[in-house]
Amino acid sequence: xxxxxxTNFQNxxxxxxxxxxxxxxxxxxxxxxxxxxxxxxxRIIAHVPDKxxxxxxxxxxxxxxxxxxxxxxxIAVPDPNVLVAKKLKPLPVEAVVRGYLTGTTSTAxxxxxxxxxxxxxxxxxxxxxxxxxxxxxxxxxxTTKEDAHDRTLTQEELVAEGFITPERLAEVKSTALxxxxxxxxxxxxxxxxxxxxxxxxxxxxxxQLTLIDEIHTxxxxxxxxxxxxGARLEKGEEPEYFDKEFLRLWFRDxxxxxxxxxxxxxxxxxxxxxxxxxxxxFEQLTGEALVxxxxxxxxxxMEKALKPYTV
Numbered sequence: 585x586x587x588x589x590x591t592n593f594q595n596x597x598x599x600x601x602x603x604x605x606x607x608x609x610x611x612x613x614x615x616x617x618x619x620x621x622x623x624x625x626x627r628i629i630a631h632v633p634d635k636x637x638x639x640x641x642x643x644x645x646x647x648x649x650x651x652x653x654x655x656x657x658x659i660a661v662p663d664p665n666v667l668v669a670k671k672l673k674p675l676p677v678e679a680v681v682r683g684y685l686t687g688t689t690s691t692a693x694x695x696x697x698x699x700x701x702x703x704x705x706x707x708x709x710x711x712x713x714x715x716x717x718x719x720x721x722x723x724x725x726x727t728t729k730e731d732a733h734d735r736t737l738t739q740e741e742l743v744a745e746g747f748i749t750p751e752r753l754a755e756v757k758s759t760a761l762x763x764x765x766x767x768x769x770x771x772x773x774x775x776x777x778x779x780x781x782x783x784x785x786x787x788x789x790x791x792q793l794t795l796i797d798e799i800h801t802x803x804x805x806x807x808x809x810x811x812x813x814g815a816r817l818e819k820g821e822e823p824e825y826f827d828k829e830f831l832r833l834w835f836r837d838x839x840x841x842x843x844x845x846x847x848x849x850x851x852x853x854x855x856x857x858x859x860x861x862x863x864x865x866f867e868q869l870t871g872e873a874l875v876x877x878x879x880x881x882x883x884x885x886m887e888k889a890l891k892p893y894t895v
Contacts, residue, residue: 586732587631588665588882595894603628604639604803609671612893613659616640616667617886621860622850624832627843630850630858638662638862638874639801643871646799649770653762656795657786663889664876672786674847676733676747679760679783683768685709686716686779686806688829693780694724706739708837709778716817721766724757729784755793756785767800774869777813777823781804802826802865826865831858 592599596608596615596716603623608615618636621628641664647656657669682704687694693704694715702709705723727734728747741759743750761781771778782804786795798804809824816823831854835841838848877885 586882587633588636589621589631590619591617591883591886593890594885596890602637604636608814609673610893612746613671613893614657614669615890615893616669617810618665618667622828622831624828624835627841627847629835629841629847630855632855632862633859634874634876635859635862637876638667639798639803639868640667641874642801642866642869643667643798645861646767646801647795650795650799651761653766654793654795656799658726662893663886666886666889668893669796670788670794672788672796674729674784674796675709675752675756677742677753677756677785678729679756679785680725680727680736680780681760681764681783682719682723682725682780683764684716684718684779685713690833691727693719693723696762700799712816714820716823716889722761722768724760726753726756727782752793759783759785759793759795760830763795763799765804771800771807771869772810774871775810776865776868777808779808781805802828802862807865830854871885 591606593608597610598608600607600609604619604621606617606619618634618640620635622630622632622635640661644658644661644667647658657672659668659670661667682693685694686692689695697709697713703723707721709722725736725895726739726742727736737745739753742748743753748756763783764778764781767778767781778800781800783795783799786793786794786796788817807826813823827832831850834851834854835847839846864872
């Protein structure tokens with residue numbers, strides 16, 4: 585199956601290559617192209633068929649479902665893999681919101697809780713909580729957005745280090761919690777649990793807070809199946825999930841993904857399974873199967889859709 589590894593379109597502006605997206609920078613707007621690159625450990629570990637289109641269309645679904653809460657950067661979605669967006673000034677803060685005591689990375693709330701930490705985002709958790717248990721309330725647990733490495737800081741530290749003003753941080757927090765509540769509500773209507781997520785914000789010329797980047801995608805968010813969650817939690821079993829953790833764990837078990845110059849190739853069956861999970865989540869959430877025009881190769885299809893946006 586064809587995968588979109590990279591793009592190199594002419595006359596679209598200055599190309600900046602991100603982990604997953606190719607970003608073409610124009611004076612007043614950005615052309616964001618979601619490739620099929622799959623990033624973990626701060627590097628590309630696989631290329632997953634249809635991933636880019638599912639991420640982009642998932643974001644479009646959620647941007648539309650939350651535009652009454654906050655304006656977003658969307659101008660147009662001319663192709664399943666393409667988002668035309670307003671060019672805004674990004675805030676150097678990532679708004680992480682957590683609804684459940686879970687995760688395996690060093691910054692995950694379960695990892696930190698297991699190590700004895702009890703205060704998260706100003707909320708004090710009791711002793712004796714089980715892994716994957718629902719938190720008493722949604723927790724705003726922000727990080728920095730830095731070139732080197734994002735850091736988990738308290739809200740007080742974010743202000744003290746000059747990342748954001750107290751007033752703007754309060755606005756970011758209340759908006760992120762409102763977006764998360766909407767996300768959990770919509771997910772529940774489709775038999776899903778929105779477990780945790782992250783949001784990015786920017787400012788327009790008038791200083792208005794605006795939602796940017798992506799929202800509630802399988803890359804930025806964790807989802808579980810609601811129907812089986814209670815029984816599995818009671819038995820101490822992991823929830824039915826859609827995320828990429830199984831592929832991360834395979835790489836962690838077969839190499840040092842942070843240090844090895846060359847990584848082993850991701851097993852084809854695991855890549856296919858990850859693609860299947862992206863499709864399944866998209867269909868369950870939107871009620872629609874992913875439909876792509878196969879009459880043209882993906883790059884030709886995108887190039888045709890992008891003609892109105894050349895500079």
